[in-house]
Amino acid sequence: MSLQTQDYLARSGTNALTPPPRARDAQLKVAKLIDVSICIGCKACQVACAEWNDLREEVGFNVGKYENPLNLSSETWTVMRFNEIEENGKLQWLIRKDGCMHCSDPGCLKACPSPGAIVKHANGIVDFISENCIGCGYCVTGCPFDVPRISSHDKRAYKCTLCVDRVSVGQEPACVKTCPTSAIRFGTKEDMKHVAEERIAELQSRGFANAGLYDPEGVGGTHVMYVLHHADRPELYNGLPKDPKINPLIGFWKGIFKPLAAVGFAVTFAAAALHYLAVGPIDPEEHDEEEKS
Amino acid sequence: MSKHLVRRHSYVARVGHWLTVFSFFVVTLSGLAFFFPSLRWLTAIFGTPQLAQLLHPIFGIIMILGLCILFVKNVAHAILDKDDVPWFTNVIEILKGREHEVVEVGQYNAGQKMLFWTIIGLGAVLIVTGIIAWQPYFAPLFPVSVVRLCLVLHSLSAIALMLGIIVHAYMAFWYKGTIRGMIRGTVTRKWAALHHPRWLREIEKGEDAHSSRLSS
């Protein structure tokens, strides 16, 4: 298993002083665009994802809602989330496909302590290299979208790979291909932004004045974007964060704290050494002799 | 009791200490590898990084068990009291190696007592945060924000603990004759007289009473 390729833009657990080889970054960035305004919540993407990736979630229960499986898990990499809102007498059933957003500045990668367990490809895909995953769950805490899940069977982290195995041979992700209403599109990020513009204009012409693109700046933009009819209130879509950012604690932990700790060790060791050199050992035997003398 | 030696640490206390030391090293090596990915190679001593991740919390619990023993054994002697005040006022002199000149230490000096409470405190934080962040068993039961906070607190306390332990180990190294106390359980009366004269007096007082009882 190769741990490095020239196509990684970033690689977890890798020192900024010794970055991965990444000369080949003049590449088209890919993106998945999810247009929630034409999503019918059919779950084809869920099934296609499970089918292609050979995942089988346990058959669960109905708990009084349409969601099933109820949440993301190591065997469920995408779920439809349903929300009913009623405003001004008009009912809306907001349905959002949830899963990895493939952030440009991935919090999971930042939090991951295992070298090469999380990589960001030059095309924007953030992928977990399970071989290197140690199952610590730091990625879970790094993700602003609550996406990665640790398997209780093999204790490794899992999430959507954007069907990196399909994309790598020139196909689209399974969920994109299967989407009955073309609510999921795939292409270069530029193209997807353009498609989104057209969709937003169309939605605005239908009275959704706040229609917009969800490509949050706080994580450097994402390679999974949403067209929302209420882009001003993303939280309506079952808690899509309005302004997602990597939590500052993660920034501190994986940022300044590390050199501080290193300095702490250095200082402590140095202090001890210097102290020893200055004061020397205190040996009761010598002391005795000193006193005697 | 020998003429030269006095018993300082019971067998149970020594086992507790070395159990703690051993497990501390294990968790530290793996923990450091998790904290500094460049030290990933440290996990090799466990076989694989995955095993390191698996064993880290288990040795953490062992370390906490060791600490519990130490706590039970030592807590009575670790209460700071007014006799410790001079130690603080003379800390510079002490660092210069003139402790015996400026204070008269009992069983533990104030620095040791503080270290004790620091270790116990950090140990408590480590075990609580460690369990909350333990994947895949307990972490999924808590909100991500709590787990995240726990992980950061865990690493902060771990680093603090490591620094504390370095100081602790250095002190043991600096005060020659200390380490044998923790290995063999006994220290020389000279050592005791130098570092813990008040404690030695109390011991000797006890010995006198004992021998007079014997002789009477």
Add this chain to the structure above:
Amino acid sequence: MTNHWVDIKNANLIVVMGGNAAEAHPVGFRWAIDAKINNKAKILVVDPRFTRSAAVADEHVRLRPGTDITFLNGVLNYLISNDKYQQEYVREYTNASFLVRDDFDFNDGLFSGWDESKKQYDKSSWNYQFDEDGYARRDPTLMHPRCVWNLLKKHVSRYTPEMVEQICGTPQADFLKACEMFAETAAPDKTMTSLYALGWTEHTVGAQNIRTMAIIQLILGNIGMPGGGINALRGHSNVQGLTDIGVMATALPGYLGLPNERHVDLQTYLNMSTPKMTGRGQVNYWGNYPKFFISLLKSFYGDKATPENEFGYHWLPKFQQMVDAMRFIEMTENGEINGFLVQGYNVVACMPNKHKSIRALSKLKFLVVIDPVASETANFWQNHDEFNDVKPEEIQTEVFNLPSSLFAEEDGSITNSGRWVQWHWEGAPPPGEGKTDSAIIAEIMMKIRELYEKEGGRLPEQILNMAWDYSKKKHPSSEEIIKEVNGKALADLYDGNGTLILKKGQQVSSFAQLRADGSTACGCWIYAGCWTEAGNQMARRDTADPSGLGNMPGWAWAWPVNRRILYNRASMDRNGKPWDPKRQLLHWDGAKWTGYDVPDFTAAPPGSEVNPFIMQQEGVGRLFALDKMAEGPFSEHYEPMESPIGTNPLHPNVVTSPTVRLFQRDAAELGNTEKFPYVGTTYRLTEHFHTLTKASELNAMTQPEAFAEISETLAAKLAIKSGDMIKVTSARGFVKVKAVVTKRVKQLMVNGQPTEVVGLPIHWGFKGATRKGFLTNVLTPSIGDSNTQTPEFKAFLVNVERVS
């Protein structure tokens, strides 16, 4: 579908009513979304529930289950009284101008001719006035008081917005908003498509629901138009094909009828089955009935069919009464049936009143189930506690379970809703000892033949003379069979000018080549052309779309004669000018009609008197249905048999459909609002296909357990929370399911009283990978539509309780 799936993209308004296209046909629905995005189309959903279709619609309007005719007649009333219809189309292409007999009448809920003692109509007054030549009289000015238009206008005038609100529970403002959307498409260059499915058919007035929309589509000028039409979204993948092939009690392939007892000989049968032309100079294509029928007999009986023996006519069984699915179950329960062969049909799960089905199957001597998976039907005798509370030791039915192939394990063709006949290929053999369906049928057939050949019996020639000229008699290949269905020349065929069209043995390329003299054989005339001398047309894969309208004429093959849009001549005025130049399908090239689709017309030039609906005797679309419907030539609102209001505000003396199909025993199992105060309705979810997908873990994962949807008001009243277990009871039995409390189901004000709807998806049972559960059809009543005998699954009465 008069049109087809891709054509939906050409619509300006998509009305989803009597169905839930996004949920039941998600991929077909992509073209509705396409219309919305690329054609600025609007989507209107009229449904008791806020469905997944409604989630992406521009408007959602609620109505009470079983009141669609009221709503649609209300729309008709709005369109007619506001002059929102396409006048030229109505005048020229519908029977609006036709004069109706003076003794036709409608009074207090009943049409003329009702015989109370027989409980049926004498339909003779439901007809046109004819002139001395036998042609229908017309008044193109539409002024005559007896013309269809004025009768229709009068008939629907009672359906005011107030009446709609009273019966449907639809607030007037919502209803009028919907009417305005319909009205916009009265413009000649605007079309509306109607997407409906079982939400209309599965009612006691199912066929009339559809007719009402068909009338709307005719007056809006939307039939024959790209982006228009009346589009049945058929349920199962080949429900269209099996209907075309006529595997039904009284049918033969190609919508020919199985002879009944009145058809004493071939000539009588042909005379009674071949319609007479009733419009001067019209085509009356069904006049070719004898050609199709004789060709079928030649296909069935081969050389054994000769003019001397009426082409084997008497080997066909003649029926006394139609034994359709519901009557069959009734007869079985009566002990009148001994044996039952079931091919991939989950009877216990699919038929109404599951307890009745179980009682019936328990009376059988033998049951043969041919299925790829374990079904509730094959296992009906197993005890599964309250899910299937039976005593196996008391059930004396001998049950055979034969493992068959499924789609992936066979070659063959299936016909989609848009009439596209598509060929598919086998990818792997069936598991274990499984065999293909055709092999199983053929092997049983050969076994029976063997017995008759050896032992004799009753009329062995009926069995032995059926042609079975397949190279492998026990495993006929799909190619051989479909070539037989397509038909071939049995002698050299010449046209009127003496030119050789086909040599003996060649495949026919169109039903126009069929003959009534026994010189052609054809198993299903509308499929003539699917496998011609040029080969398998159904396997074609050319995706070219020369018109840009999505017709894809080179992809697979559509019946009839690869026509993609039925009645396409009606997309132009009489002179051949398209109603909308952007949607021009055909043009006159000086000698014939040609263009992007196969003309649904003759070679009559522009301006001729030939009307575009060539299958009809008078060549026009019928606003007035003559005697074709059981309940009457116009549609009328009748309450469901289990009505939550117990009256009919339009005519309290005739509450429910007078002609409804209801057996006496089943009448005793009807409930009323006293015990069952809420309206139950059943439906599908997008995650599952009936009870098939529950066998697949991948699908079971996505909707694992049975549930019912109730409104927040009902939940509050009964102290039910989402996720609680509830018991839903009808006069037929009970089911226990999880409660989904939702804003998407709402209380309606009907006839002045609050009415609650309980939604019941149908996908679970006591077999499969999903959580074991009840079959929803425990609850549904055994009542049928009077035209189609389709059971009422959409409106019945239930009670709901919380299970503690």
Add this chain to the structure above:
Amino acid sequence: MQVNRRQFFKICSGGMAGTTLAALGFSPSEALADVRAYKLLRAREVRNTCPYCSVGCGILMYSRSDESGNVKESIFHIEGDPDHPVSRGALCPKGAGLVGFVHSKDRLRYPEVREAGSKEWKRISWEEALERIARHIKEDRDANFVETNANGVTVNRFTTTGMFACTASTNEVGYLTQKFVRSLGMVSVDHVARI
């Protein structure tokens, strides 16, 4: 044009992967080591039509083997046929899960009989099943066949055994079934369209 797409597909997934890889941001040799191996590379691709609803979506079925004689083929993946004019490669959740239906744990593998009053299935041979079924049908037909009605009209029917046909089966099976039932004089016949 089908050939073009298919060729393109094969080429993409096989030899020329590198071009695509580079275009989409992977370097061929090493990146492949880090992503899951593409699983359809040499699978046999067969076209079919989804058996659920009547949209008639095109599907591509992938089975292991190159049809060599020693292999019993097994379909391991099904996805949409991008050439199909209606579905354009899309499949709804039902269609997307088809492989689960093909390999359902509930698939029947051999003929079984449940004897009258019994509580269980018993495995039997095809020969026995066909023998017994044919005998049942013949006995019932011979006992209840009606040649003429009360008025002396030839009717040649028998109602006491019925058949319901399947609407997921092909037109060919439908036609065969039509011939089967009518050749026995059966009139108690229906299919799922009615429901």
